[in-house]
Amino acid sequence: MxxxxxxxxxxxxxxxxxxxxxxxxxxxxxxxxxxxxxxxxxxxxxxxxxxxxxxxxxxxxxxxxxxxxxxxxxxxxxxxxxxxxxxxxxxxxxxxxxxxxxxxxxxxxxxxxxxxxxxxxxxxxxxxxxxxxxxxxxxxxxxxxxxxxxxxxxxxxxxxxxxxxxxxxxxxxxxxxGGVQISKDKFVIINGEKGATSLKLKFQGTPGHGSAPYSSDNAVHKVSKAALYLTDYCDNKIPIDTTFIRNLVKGLGMNFILRSLITNKKLLPIILKILNKKDPEMPKVLHSLSRMTISPNIIQGGKKINIIASEASLEIDVRTLPGQDYDYVVFHVKKALKELADEVIIKRVEAEEGIASTGTASPVESxxxxxxxxxxxxxxxxxxxxxxxxxxxxxxxxxxxxxxxxxxxxxxxxxxxxxxxxxxxxxxxxxxxxxxxxxxxxxxxxxxxxxx
Ligand SMILES: [Zn+2]
Structure with missing residues (x-):
């Protein structure tokens, strides 16, 4: 030029x-x-x-x-x-x-x-x-x-x-x-993106005196449990889809053994834990590429220090893979919540950046x-x-x-x-x-x- x-x-x-x-x-x-x-x-x-x-x-x-x-x-x-x-x-x-x-x-x-x-x-x-x-x-x-x-x-x-x-x-x-070299002569091409859904999960409790908490129906207990349930579900139980990891490791020219380990749905959670000890960056990418992720990021609840909380809420940032729709999101959030699923009230909220989107992908070869x-x-x-x-x-x-x-x-x-x-x-x-x-x-x- x-x-x-x-x-x-x-x-x-x-x-x-x-x-x-x-x-x-x-x-x-x-x-x-x-x-x-x-x-x-x-x-x-x-x-x-x-x-x-x-x-x-x-x-x-x-x-x-x-x-x-x-x-x-x-x-x-x-x-x-x-x-x-x-x-x-x-x-x-x-x-x-x-x-x-x-x-x-x-x-x-x-x-x-x-x-x-x-x-x-x-x-x-x-x-x-x-x-x-x-x-x-x-x-x-x-x-x-x-x-x-x-x-x-x-x-x-x-x-x-x-x-x-x-x-x-x-x-x-x-x-x-896209366009950065991930290793020598291997350039990243972005062929799709994950979707974003922001949800507010609301829980009710029964108000009572904070001095007598035994067996109370406390909304703060519920949101705390919910946050832990969701994280555990996202890391260990949610369906894993290795399509996008597969594209990545193939493009990287990773050797066959490593490739089959990483793209094995059953082994992936263990591989992530092992990799995480060395360098948390790669497992973060593999984790997010392999599933719908859920991050519980805002928790609010209770009104007064001596009153058992009658209301609490949890806002979660959900990122979906291409092909996963809103019904998929709600289904898995409820499944993650176990016994809390019957009483949770789920509301969609505007994402912080005003972006609520579905995931999309274009073919990797054409x-x-x-x-x-x-x-x-x-x-x-x-x-x-x-x-x-x-x-x-x-x-x-x-x-x-x-x-x-x-x-x-x-x-x-x-x-x-x-x-x-x-x-x-x-x-x-x-x-x-x-x-x-x-x-x-x-x-x-x-x-x-x-x-x-
Ligand atoms: Zn831009």
Whole structure:
């Protein structure tokens, strides 16, 4: 890739950082206009869709030459960013867009403005060279990912799905998360995500004097028991599904013996305990990939220190695998609660980030995945892909629900450690290496050429 084009991508990214589209409130119109201006300066036309005051989404299309062929969406890629809670802890101004030590610094660089900038530029370069794709190539930039997509991807798919070509041909999409090397030449591709359900479990008791507690009907006893029952059930009794672990260990090229141990449903709980003594990170991932998880996180109860509690509640964060619905959640929560199941009152609550979602997954093998591998091999000739389900939600789920196979991928500088990405996204000193921006620009450009 030409230096001039890489440099332009950096500049676009810097402008997006400086636009400060902090969500809430978002005000993404600013960055949407920046992208529109950039596209216009390259004689590329686009459409803007205003979803709310100062909030908008952008679509540009290079039409395919054949009606039957599959198309590709760059996106949904979001221009909103999360707030900066501790600006004084940053080494650089979080909204300055400073280039230093081989990185561009700023809120949103990693999540996910560098992808926005490199996808916009890849789209521009393809348009300028009069690329004729077989299926449509769609650039899809959105608002509002960080608070649930209501005015962004979700809104666009509900109101303007025709603009995205998803109703008339098979489409594939490439969006955020994924692309880090998990070991040499093995790149993570996110092929799905877990769902999230937040529940409040309420228990009643009988009030009485705190000085005479013998055999009392105490609601605090019940929530305490419930918390322990749920954790034990989640770790030791809930049905285990090894599909997603299987994809991971296969991609990692783990040896046959280790692979069969880890993917054995009966042995997994023991393996997790053994691994946990060495390093808790891996078992955490395997645990969450292998089941619906339940984490009891808020407990409340009682009113006065000398009165036996007549009410108590427990809020739990439930994360489901693709295919597990709300009925599945309630069934297993009740089963976990044993004798308490008859008296519990279960209510759905709004999740903290406003995200309640179902899990979704796209196939780990397809022509698209092969094209992706070939695109990466232009820069890393021995590259292979390791499919992984993300534990958090992204806009990708809205497209998967519409039968668009959606993957999270950007091409990270091989020197980027996995934990750097986890700690910098939404964190202090968020930054992206210049090399990663360049490699990602390459990979999106090459992917379109390989696939379309
Ligand atoms: Zn994001």
């Amino acid at each position: 030409d230096n001039k084009h890489i440099e332009e991508t950096y500049q676009l990214l810097i402008e997006l950082i400086q636009n400060k589209c902090i969500n809430p409130p978002g005000d993404e119109m600013k960055s949407i206009r920046t992208i529109e201006k950039f596209l216009k300066s390259k004689r590329v036309s686009c459409k803007i869709f205003e979803s709310a005051k100062n909030r908008a989404n952008l679509v540009a299309v290079i039409p395919g030459t054949n009606k039957e062929d599959s198309g590709l969406i760059f996106g949904p890629s979001h221009v909103d960013v999360v707030p900066v809670t501790k600006p004084d802890d940053w080494k650089e101004n979080p909204f300055g867009g400073v280039i230093k030590d081989g990185y561009i610094w700023g809120r949103g660089t990693l999540d996910m403005l560098f992808i926005v900038a490199s996808q916009v530029q890849a789209f521009v370069l393809l348009s300028q060279e009069k690329f004729k794709p077989k299926g449509d190539l769609v650039l899809f930039i959105v608002a509002d990912e960080e608070t649930g997509g209501v005015w962004g991807a979700d809104w666009m798919i509900k109101n303007h799905s025709n603009e995205l070509s998803i109703n008339n041909r098979k489409m594939f999409a490439v969006t955020e998360a 022509d698209f995945v092969t094209a992706m591998k070939n695109a990466i091999r232009k820069d890393f000739p021995n590259a292979s892909l390791v499919p992984l389900i993300a534990s958090g939600a992204t806009d990708g789920r809205f497209l998967r629900e519409k039968n668009v196979d959606t993957y999270g991928f950007a091409l990270f500088n091989p020197e980027t450690p996995m934990n750097e990405i986890v700690s910098l996204a939404h964190g202090v000193d968020e930054r992206i290496s210049l090399k990663t921006v360049e490699l990602s620009l390459n990979v999106y450009y090459n992917l379109a050429k390989e696939f379309l």
